[in-house]
Amino acid sequence: MVSALARIIVVLVTIAVLAVLAWPQFFGLQNAWVVAHAVSLRGLAVIVAVALVALLAVLLLLVRPLRGTTALLMVLLVLFGAVNTGILLHRGIGAGSVSAAETDAEADASITVLSWNTLGDEPGAENIAALAIAEGADVITLPETTEETGVLIAEAMRAAGRPMWVHTLAFDLISKARSTTLLISPDLGDYTVTSAEGSGPPGNTNVLPTVVAAPADGDGPTIIAVHAVAPIQWEMSNWRSDLDWLAEECSSAADSNVIMAGDFNATLDHFAGHADTGSDQLGGCRDAALSAGSAAVGTWPTWAPRLLGSPIDHVLATPNWRVDEMRVIGTEDGAGSDHRPIVATLSPAPA
Template sequence: MLKTVGAVIAAVIATAVTVLLGVAILPGLFGLEQTQIIVQLSAFRLLLAILAAGAALLAVVVGVLLRGSRRVLPFVLASALAVVSVTGAVVTASRGVDDRVVAGEATDLADQVTVLAWNTLGDAVDPGTIAAIAVREGADVVSLPETSAAAASAVAAAMTASGRPMVAHSTASDAHGTSLLVSTGLGEYAVRAPSPTGSTAIEDSETLIADPVLGRGPTLVAVHTTAPLPSRLDDWRAELADLAGRCVAGTDVIMAGDFNATLDHLAGLRGDGDLGDCDDAAAADAAAGLGTWPTELPAVLGAPIDHVMASPTWVSVSAHVLTDVDGTGSDHRPVVATLLPRTPR
């Protein structure tokens, strides 16, 4: 009797794990991309695929050891897990895992804008290092979540001294805030004040929004959403929905930073683009399968939660995740994208 009960419990657990892995591999297919547990698991698709492959092999071994009709379930689960594993690998590959770092790969067109986004883990990266990488990449816009006003000013000064004049803006003086550096070549920008009718979800976060003073140029959004922890999941959902609402037809916006969300988490917020009508630059350049967090994992196994996104008024010329700066202090990898207006300005 106890053997039978144990076998039933084991079968139920094995089936539940298989279903969970399948949903986490393709959460948007089931409309569960922003559901607790699935949110955390789905961010690491390739790791799940490897886990599913290992579980499939274990199920085959169990099936071989069993006799009679009891062999059926292990072999069925092994087949299902194999499908889950292959699907996870195929989706990751289709998103792109190109980690090539090609300095200056974009063309020298006057209207192009190169954007760099890097969560610096509370000023953990030396400002000189940030400036050197931003200059190397030819950045015109630098989004720095978890970067203090003092550190941002130091980066701007170093970039200016290197021949790329920048102006720094910050949401807070301490390292919990978000900073935005804008090239003087893009014109003067001012940080947007909260809405007169009350701050919105994204305005209550550490996200910084800056508008061109003379009204010419894109609105720049240095993104840092709330992490999708169990106690903050509603805030996270509201902030992502707020961002999607700012990416609609007729807007001119560039968003960059730590979204704390993969493209899968945004499936229910898609319009004509990956987030509302905004397109993810890495997805357009076959690099959206590379993880930007944490740096302790190889990029191909990490979670791609940092993005550069732009409204339909922009087209991505190039984009890549910088995998050559691991170990400089942050647990995030920078994302760089070069954008070009669809129509001359």
């Protein structure tokens, strides 16, 4: 039979593993390989914990000598599931509405941001333009979208009375994933791309392009269309560097007036350690979904239920912007991309 020492080791190892997976920030492991992947799927972790409790319940009935250890492991798994459930509920699984603009002036000053990783133009320009028009988007950030598609989107929107300027940055023309397109309404003024065409800090993210556009006259927010590399084993260093660079961009922009949106390939857990103050933010930017109570809704992959997916697509802004709404759009799951689009409406925060 299993010795008492072996049982103690199993329990201690289980406690350590569950503690790290529940709150890796405490141990500084949120950006470590394997842990980074596991913590990005908190909804799935709850399901796995429930399944393991069910299996251990069978073991509890069948193996009498191990009942004490089995019961303790069940309690640990229940606590782990409860902690993850609490975190998900705190971050929000709701529709994402906060408040509407109270005056016409506030409504006129608000900015609606649509972001969608299109998996290399897969939904098509017509579908993307239709969604942008339906949502009243003023800013559209499109990781993995080529300039050609961006121009077609702008043409379709112009025909509908919603003209847009197109800014595309491509590291190469071999893979569509190496292009990011940003569309900005002329109503926001003229914008100039300031991010470098070459990859890597200090001018850009390392592997996939991020578009940084600054207002030509200095009046208005710096707008950043984000695409950080995924934290796969051989890209971990680049992924961490991408998050560092994005945090710096959000903290160092002129007058700290920034709106950034796109595919961060990171959840709020991974943002830990990159905040200027507090937590659950990147540099000086706050997550719109957290403010709107929708930060636990998964944006990737589209084949997974919304609460079992990973919320890795974000809209973030500096504190001078108030979040009116932030939603994950679930109607485009069959459009061809593996990411769900997101939309947020931001208004200038009261002084």
